[in-house]
Amino acid sequence: MKKRAIVVGAGIVGLATARKLALKGYAVEVIERSEAAQGASVRNFGMVWPIGQPKGQLYERALKSRVIWKEVAEKANIWHGEVGSLHMAYLPEELAVLEEFAAQNPQYTIKKPEEIESEAVVKKNLKAALWSDEELIVDPREAIAKIPLYLRESFGVKFHWNTAVAEVVHPRVKLANGRTIEADFIVVCSGADFETLYPELFQKANITKCKLQMMRLVSQPNEWTIGPALCGGLTLVHYEAFKQTASHAALQHWYHNNHPEYLRWGLNVMVSQNGSGELTIGDSHEYGNNLSPFNQEFIDQMILDYLATFADFRDWTIASRWHGIYPKMTDGSTEIIMTPEDGVLVINGLGGAGMTMSFGLAEEKLETI
Structure with a gap:
């Protein structure tokens, strides 16, 4: 039995x-x-995101998850896009982090602006981007x-x-x-x-709660796609993997001096596209056990404004807004x-x-x- x-x-x-x-x-x-x-x-x-995990056990765990996600998605008839990711650098401090990170992790590639195929990437003032083929996208719903x-x-x-x-x-x-x-x-x-x-x-x-605000844009017209999941410099500030670089402190310092409001509200601005062509964008991070049930419009606007510095879409119409709450360890x-x-x-x-x-x-x- x-x-x-x-x-x-x-x-x-x-x-x-x-x-x-x-x-x-x-x-x-x-x-x-x-x-x-x-x-x-x-x-x-809906991002399965190995690149954000530091080398070692956590990175290997993320790769194992990706393998299982692909298996489950195929057997369960779940749409999944093996689209990879692009992290854009517009500041010298961002470029320094990307170049050091790529040197430490040769599975990733630095691309020049003219080598980037995605029509969604803002090329003005773009110095370079980090390309990874590891990231997989599902529609979580x-x-x-x-x-x-x-x-x-x-x-x-x-x-x-x-x-x-x-x-x-x-x-x-x-x-x-x-x-x-x-x-x-x-x-x-x-x-x-x-x-x-x-x-x-x-x-x-040592656990608390984290509230994040997110939005979803309508399906893009004529089956237009952004290609990889797209990220800006704030993603380099957010993920532990990039914090392992010596140049990370200078990038953190730049945002602290120039955009402390981004750090105050924990902005990590990214965009992914699902199989229906909809774009999921976000997000922010507020911590505590007494989080407000109400979204704050200025946070959504900060996300949209920052997103427009590195990505552009055919249709920016917002279809839905929401917030999520997840558990977060406070001791690392x-x-x-x-x-x-x-x-x-x-x-x-x-x-x-x-x-x-x-x-x-x-x-x-x-x-x-």
Whole structure:
């Protein structure tokens, strides 16, 4: 008889966990409080982003995730674009970071402005761009909706939608409706909900919440595409991989002196395009456990204004605006794994790298259970 496993949460961390447990031979049930996942897993760029991870275990984890994403996307009929990325440099300080980073990581290439094919890239004052072929794009709304169907059909994973979990006491999971379900192994992947399950553990953990504002533009006319995912200099400020360069401090100093408002609101301006031609743009970063439910228009405008310095599109019409909230470690950790009792695992705190890291993390952490 198969061992039974319960996964709490059907976001990307929960789905990656369910997949790995099913591959290990468990009979898996996933419990999700909403009719479909509605949190940060569907409110992001859909970027699988190895280039943002520092060399070593994290970078290798991201590459492993990419391999799994491609496999899952093909089997689940999920659109995915192996489009790569371009990081543009318009400042000498940005160029210095790109050139040093490329020297340290020969898998990436520095392109001159005349070598860039994307019609969306602003060429005026462009010094160079960093090209990577590693980045993969999905539409998170489509992907997070289709993966449960794939897991059910391929592995027999059972999903309980519109079902809130009130308490976990191994081997029992108590539901808000009074029912209980039992399993040999329980994994809690509750995202930014620190209040429902094991709140005392989250209160002691070095973890907080991050709010980001994002927008989506309409499908571009005549199937026009931007090609790779596009980024400006703020992305070099944001990602840990680029912070490993000696020249990074000068770039950080330039933005601190010239645009402190970008740093104040954590701007990291990027754009990705989905299979329907829509452009997802963002984002900002506000931290704390008491985040406002209201978006701030000036943040959206800062994002749009900065985006226009390195990208131009055929149609800038905004189709939708939203914000997402995800868990973020405050001590520099890239995730938190807790064992509140025998037979129970809590996986959380992946920050803004959930789409990039979840499949690889599940492979690592659940292989030996």
